Amino acid sequence: xxxxxxxxxxxxxxxxxxxxxxxxxxxxxxxxxxxxxxxxxxxxxxxxxxxxxxxxxxxxxxxxxxxxxxxxxxxxxxxxxxxxxxxxxxxxxxxxxxxxxxxxxxxxxxxxxxxxxxxxxxxxxxxxxxxxxxxxxxxxxxxxxxxxxxxxxxxxxxxxxxxxxxxxxxxxxxxxxxxxxxxxxxxxxxxxxxx
Amino acid sequence: xxxxxxxxxxxxxxxxxxxxxxxxxxxxxxxxxxxxxxxxxxxxxxxxxxxxxxxxxxxxxxxxxxxxxxxxxxxxxxxxxxxxxxxxxxxxxxxxxxxxxxxxxxxxxxxxxxxxxxxxxxxxxxxxxxxxxxxxxxxxxxxxxxxx
Numbered sequence: 304x305x306x307x308x309x310x311x312x313x314x315x316x317x318x319x320x321x322x323x324x325x326x327x328x329x330x331x332x333x334x335x336x337x338x339x340x341x342x343x344x345x346x347x348x349x350x351x352x353x354x355x356x357x358x359x360x361x362x363x364x365x366x367x368x369x370x371x372x373x374x375x376x377x378x379x380x381x382x383x384x385x386x387x388x389x390x391x392x393x394x395x396x397x398x399x400x401x402x403x404x405x406x407x408x409x410x411x412x413x414x415x416x417x418x419x420x421x422x423x424x425x426x427x428x429x430x431x432x433x434x435x436x437x438x439x440x441x442x443x444x445x446x447x448x449x450x451x452x453x454x455x456x457x458x459x460x461x462x463x464x465x466x467x468x469x470x471x472x473x474x475x476x477x478x479x480x481x482x483x484x485x486x487x488x489x490x491x492x493x494x495x496x497x498x
Numbered sequence: 499x500x501x502x503x504x505x506x507x508x509x510x511x512x513x514x515x516x517x518x519x520x521x522x523x524x525x526x527x528x529x530x531x532x533x534x535x536x537x538x539x540x541x542x543x544x545x546x547x548x549x550x551x552x553x554x555x556x557x558x559x560x561x562x563x564x565x566x567x568x569x570x571x572x573x574x575x576x577x578x579x580x581x582x583x584x585x586x587x588x589x590x591x592x593x594x595x596x597x598x599x600x601x602x603x604x605x606x607x608x609x610x611x612x613x614x615x616x617x618x619x620x621x622x623x624x625x626x627x628x629x630x631x632x633x634x635x636x637x638x639x640x641x642x643x644x645x646x
Contacts, residue, residue, distance in 0.1 A: 369577075369581050369584075371581060371582075371585070412574055412577075414574050414575075414577075414578055416575070416578050416594060416597075419571065419575065419597075419601055419604075421570070421571065421574055424570075444604055447604060447607075448600065448601070448604055460578075460590070462577070462578045462581055464577075
């Protein structure tokens, strides 16, 4: 057999092999099924029952005010922790302030009643501005008492006490002034887990 | 018995008598208990809280509570109960009063309050909360104790 016939035979053998493979694939029984999948994200929705916690006029040094509010988990996902950020603006009525009014308003306590957790303890608003306390997290008594975070559909009650500090010194510069306090509560999800 | 222990025992007895005498605002007549529910005023409730607060402070003064954080924890919770009373939210006040018992029990378990003092405060708390619930909901103490 000359070289030309050998090449021709080789090509024909290869072609036959390919035809057998392709033909064989269609020759056997086959079946297929389709899986339609969904990844639906849950919702993280923190609510508060009172958009305005306090609106009080005509206060003087030595006055104290207790208020309550409720944080609600209105989403479908459990909340791991809620962090509180503080900001405020002082309206200096007479333009004579030499001190920050925020140094004279004390948060005597912010108490998470459900978790028996004192979130803030004797801290001025000026100090709080540089802090990010956790209003909700795992408390010291968990798991015996309280929740781990804020489970979906649940609420936590809070009590807060503000005090206009009476420091025994001249505080006349604050007469007629106002302090607009903004508290922002930010909820964070729990760590991811195998599902 | 040491002098301090005697003093502590004496104070405990005095406080117990104070608590029991404080219940005098409840009508004792069995007919009235069955027909007319006694009304507790906000001041009555605040007096009850004040008694509990006094017990905690006395316990702290005599070393029956081992640290300041525990004392503060108990007092802040009572402040929350009192706040709800001030707001006229008696349901929430009662709920948190009952949870005060839970809190004291927890401190008892972890050893931050002496057992005898914890039991005394807890029994007083249960008595007061039963009284409050009887007044609010018409539930008798016997029912609360599961005797009916």
